[in-house]
Amino acid sequence: MSILNRLHDVFAENCQWTCRFLSIHGRTVHVMFLNNVADDQLLSEGILKPLQKLDSHEVEQLSPDFMLRQLPLKKGELSRDLDQICHKLMLGWSYVWIQDGAEGLLMYTAASHERSLSKAEIESDEYGPQVAFVEELSTNLSLLYKLLPDSKLCVSSLEIGNVSKTVVNIVYLKEYANEDQVALLRSRISSLQHINGMLDSLKLAQLLDDNVATLFPTMLHTERPDRVCQGLLANKIAIFVDGSPFAVLCPVTIYEFFHAGSDMYQRWIVGMLLRLLRMSAMIASVFVTSLYVAAITFHYQVIPPELLKTLIQSHSRVPFPPILEALLLEVMIELLRESSIRMPSKVGQTMGVVGGIVIGQAAVDAGFISNILLMTVALGTLSSFVVSNFAMGNSLQIIRFPLIILAGTWGGIGIVVGACFIIIHLARQTSLGVPYLQPMNILAGKTDEQSVLRMIWKWVKRENGSYRIRKPKEDFAD
Amino acid sequence: MSKKEVESQTLLHPMFTMVFMFVTQISIGMLAFQKYVYDKSEHDAWISVIVAGLIAHGVLFLILKTLKRYQYQDLFHIHERLFGKWFGGACSLILVCYWFSVSVYILRNYIEVLHIWIFAEVPTWVFTTLFFALIMYALSGGLRVIGVVALVNLLLVGWMAALLYIPISQAEWKLQLLPIMEAGLGDIMLGSLAMGATIGGFEVVYYVSHRMKQPHRISTYAQLALLFVNMLYVIVMLVSIGYYSERQILNNSWGTLSLFKIVKFAFLERLEFVLIMLWLLIIVANLLVNYWIMTQGLHRVFHVKRKYACVGIMLIALICNILLQTGDQLAVVSVFVGRLSILFSFAYPIVIYIVAHIVEYIRSRAKEA
Numbered sequence: 001m002s003i004l005n006r007l008h009d010v011f012a013e014n015c016q017w018t019c020r021f022l023s024i025h026g027r028t029v030h031v032m033f034l035n036n037v038a039d040d041q042l043l044s045e046g047i048l049k050p051l052q053k054l055d056s057h058e059v060e061q062l063s064p065d066f067m068l069r070q071l072p073l074k075k076g077e078l079s080r081d082l083d084q085i086c087h088k089l090m091l092g093w094s095y096v097w098i099q100d101g102a103e104g105l106l107m108y109t110a111a112s113h114e115r116s117l118s119k120a121e122i123e124s125d126e127y128g129p130q131v132a133f134v135e136e137l138s139t140n141l142s143l144l145y146k147l148l149p150d151s152k153l154c155v156s157s158l159e160i161g162n163v164s165k166t167v168v169n170i171v172y173l174k175e176y177a178n179e180d181q182v183a184l185l186r187s188r189i190s191s192l193q194h195i196n197g198m199l200d201s202l203k204l205a206q207l208l209d210d211n212v213a214t215l216f217p218t219m220l221h222t223e224r225p226d227r228v229c230q231g232l233l234a235n236k237i238a239i240f241v242d243g244s245p246f247a248v249l250c251p252v253t254i255y256e257f258f259h260a261g262s263d264m265y266q267r268w269i270v271g272m273l274l275r276l277l278r279m280s281a282m283i284a285s286v287f288v289t290s291l292y293v294a295a296i297t298f299h300y301q302v303i304p305p306e307l308l309k310t311l312i313q314s315h316s317r318v319p320f321p322p323i324l325e326a327l328l329l330e331v332m333i334e335l336l337r338e339s340s341i342r343m344p345s346k347v348g349q350t351m352g353v354v355g356g357i358v359i360g361q362a363a364v365d366a367g368f369i370s371n372i373l374l375m376t377v378a379l380g381t382l383s384s385f386v387v388s389n390f391a392m393g394n395s396l397q398i399i400r401f402p403l404i405i406l407a408g409t410w411g412g413i414g415i416v417v418g419a420c421f422i423i424i425h426l427a428r429q430t431s432l433g434v435p436y437l438q439p440m441n442i443l444a445g446k447t448d449e450q451s452v453l454r455m456i457w458k459w460v461k462r463e464n465g466s467y468r469i470r471k472p473k474e475d476f477a478d
Numbered sequence: 479m480s481k482k483e484v485e486s487q488t489l490l491h492p493m494f495t496m497v498f499m500f501v502t503q504i505s506i507g508m509l510a511f512q513k514y515v516y517d518k519s520e521h522d523a524w525i526s527v528i529v530a531g532l533i534a535h536g537v538l539f540l541i542l543k544t545l546k547r548y549q550y551q552d553l554f555h556i557h558e559r560l561f562g563k564w565f566g567g568a569c570s571l572i573l574v575c576y577w578f579s580v581s582v583y584i585l586r587n588y589i590e591v592l593h594i595w596i597f598a599e600v601p602t603w604v605f606t607t608l609f610f611a612l613i614m615y616a617l618s619g620g621l622r623v624i625g626v627v628a629l630v631n632l633l634l635v636g637w638m639a640a641l642l643y644i645p646i647s648q649a650e651w652k653l654q655l656l657p658i659m660e661a662g663l664g665d666i667m668l669g670s671l672a673m674g675a676t677i678g679g680f681e682v683v684y685y686v687s688h689r690m691k692q693p694h695r696i697s698t699y700a701q702l703a704l705l706f707v708n709m710l711y712v713i714v715m716l717v718s719i720g721y722y723s724e725r726q727i728l729n730n731s732w733g734t735l736s737l738f739k740i741v742k743f744a745f746l747e748r749l750e751f752v753l754i755m756l757w758l759l760i761i762v763a764n765l766l767v768n769y770w771i772m773t774q775g776l777h778r779v780f781h782v783k784r785k786y787a788c789v790g791i792m793l794i795a796l797i798c799n800i801l802l803q804t805g806d807q808l809a810v811v812s813v814f815v816g817r818l819s820i821l822f823s824f825a826y827p828i829v830i831y832i833v834a835h836i837v838e839y840i841r842s843r844a845k846e847a
Contacts (some may be wrong), residue, residue: 200688302748345680410600410608412591412755420612420631427626428619437626 323408519669526669647721675816
């Protein structure tokens with residue numbers, strides 16, 4: 001059975017399967033490809049036209065090897081292996097086979113459905129490079145090469161997924177990244193060989209986590225090339241998945257989820273205060289509602305009388321216990337959040353804002369919810385949006401619910417027990433073997449990634465070399 | 479991951495010695511020690527605190543000497559080296575019992591505080607189970623997790639020390655403190671004895687030293703930690719003497735808590751409630767260290783798996799906690815544990831030091847012969 005027949009069998013149920021044959025001076029050449037997957041223009045310019053233009057003299061020495069030398073396409077290889085041919089055809093390659101030949105020629109004619117580069121939308125920021133990654137792996141890598149054109153930049157490629165055959169690239173800087181961590185990551189990715197489909201880097205990141213069940217993201221995803229480069233320079237490893245516009249950085253510590261790319265580009269005091277703001281926002285978003293519930297339900301002694309009066313007055317019209325009231329409002333806010341994400345963008349924004357105000361205000365007027373709780377929950381929700389990483393923000397948002405229930409059952413003790421649980425949970429986590437809460441330098445570490453707060457560049461040790469050298473001041477200026 | 483890296487991650491920075499000492503020394507004792515010391519040496523109680531602290535420094539010095547002699551192995555190992563497998567194991571078991579009684583005393587007393595101040599109706603077993611769930615979860619992560627949790631918890635509670643400035647600003651120093659040394663030397667020593675029961679716990683160095691990265695560096699950290707804890711106790715004692723009258727201090731079972739009663743902000747008052755709740759973090763950290771030592775001891779003596787050891791201890795502790803019902807029973811236990819604490823924190827290290835000296839001397843002579 002010839003290759004042609006066998007391929008016909010394989011693709012019998014695929015309507016895109018096209019086999020075109022050309023007769024050139026008495027010899028039959030078959031060109032096989034999948035319609036729409038292969039690019040029409042490349043196909044006609046790169047294979048069909050040159051073949052038809054061959055004169056009779058050339059036709060005599062026509063062989064796959066000869067064609068490989070003659071056809072004007074980027075990539076090509078000889079093949080007789082059916083599996084390889086099928087795989088390549090699915091990727092948009094074309095197979096050129098001369099009648100009765102033993103092997104044929106695979107030519108790269110894949111059509112690209114790439115969208116053009118655009119601004120970062122999830123991590124939009126005021127300063128710094130604005131470009132974001134796209135779904136095409138090669139484009140993403142070329143963005144990286146442009147920022148870090150150094151031979152130390154290593155890219156190693158792996159393929160996972162039985163069906164999806166996704167290309168995964170591990171990118172790191174030699175001599176910067178820890179060799180053991182790279183090896184560990186590579187072995188973990190290879191052990192995922194038998195998964196069926198790998199469609200996005202966020203899924204891959206979860207499968208690569210040290211603890212798959214953790215509540216918090218232990219790998220940082222980003223769509224900004226400059227963020228990835230900052231990470232690579234700070235000894236991290238980046239993972240790219242073909243088809244995903246997010247790169248994943250690891251190992252990371254929890255503090256890095258509160259860094260934003262633009263902290264580096266701002267004046268130090270602005271960057272530092274913004275980071276402080278984000279950290280306090282995290283604490284506020286997690287604890288503020290449960291504190292309200294605990295104070296109103298159990299611990300009114302700790303509230304000064306003047307404030308207590310306002311709190312009680314506002315709560316007195318509400319027929320529910322505080323815990324129920326708080327849960328009701330929190331669920332409402334979650335509904336708003338979730339609906340506004342998937343709504344068509346034209347309706348989404350107005351609906352989100354107006355719906356929030358209308359529902360909130362109406363609920364207060366109807367005596368369902370107290371004013372102060374509305375404020376508290378709004379503060380918490382707002383704070384969770386301030387956290388620069390969305391995955392982290394979502395995790396924090398979820399943690400509030402058990403804390404509210406704990407606060408409603410055991411008051412402040414419940415909150416502290418919950419907080420203690422979170423601390424223990426965080427202390428147990430590792431990211432590629434690096435402790436998640438690893439004590440970092442509060443003020444200035446070796447690199448900016450290692451410092452909790454953004455500091456004056458002069459104090460960041462790794463950046464000292466690049467700092468403009470000045471004579472040390474010996475005295476005050478005149 | 480390479481072996482070297484695994485090791486470097488299970489070994490801790492020597493600074494964590496400080497953390498472990500803080501949490502074992504400042505547990506429930508910090509909330510209520512004034513009454514017992516003041517009872518003996520009255521307004522010179524702060525001198526008693528200093529004297530007890532100085533003695534503790536001396537004992538700690540001996541502990542570190544002993545550790546150095548045995549290349550910073552833990553106490554269970556030292557027992558085995560000194561007394562052989564059987565008697566050494568028995569000694570280790572006695573120490574496990576000591577830590578067990580301390581852990582029951584601390585947990586039950588804290589639950590008593592919760593009962594008195596916040597939730598009178600919630601049964602003891604509910605709180606105990608809550609604590610044990612947290613402890614079990616953290617213990618399974620090993621000493622590194624315990625160290626990190628203890629450090630974070632200490633930082634979360636530590637800021638409250640700054641609030642002491644309010645009672646300080648209202649204290650009557652001249653009236654309350656002077657004249658100095660009115661109490662006799664005997665009274666001062668009796669006060670120190672009472673204080674010794676509170677600051678016991680520094681012998682935790684015995685158990686954690688072999689898990690530090692550069693064990694020879696722990697001496698400095700350990701002495702510094704002890705100095706810091708002593709200073710904290712002296713300050714709190716001084717503030718209490720200055721702030722309370724004689725009768726108040728003797729009738730107040732929870733002297734430190736009441737100091738925070740007058741702290742008041744625009745949105746928060748009665749900070750003692752906040753202190754009690756946050757103190758849970760310290761208690762958890764303390765119990766974590768206790769339970770870690772116990773599970774290590776049982777693992778070493780009986781070769782049981784640590785998790786079974788931990789579950790077993792917790793079951794017994796739960797029963798003990800439930801059986802201790804009245805305040806009188808608690809007081810009896812407190813006195814008992816206080817004596818144990820003086821015995822095992824102050825006397826036992828001295829004994830071990832001397833015995834080690836003698837045994838090693840005899841052994842070296844035997845070797846020469």
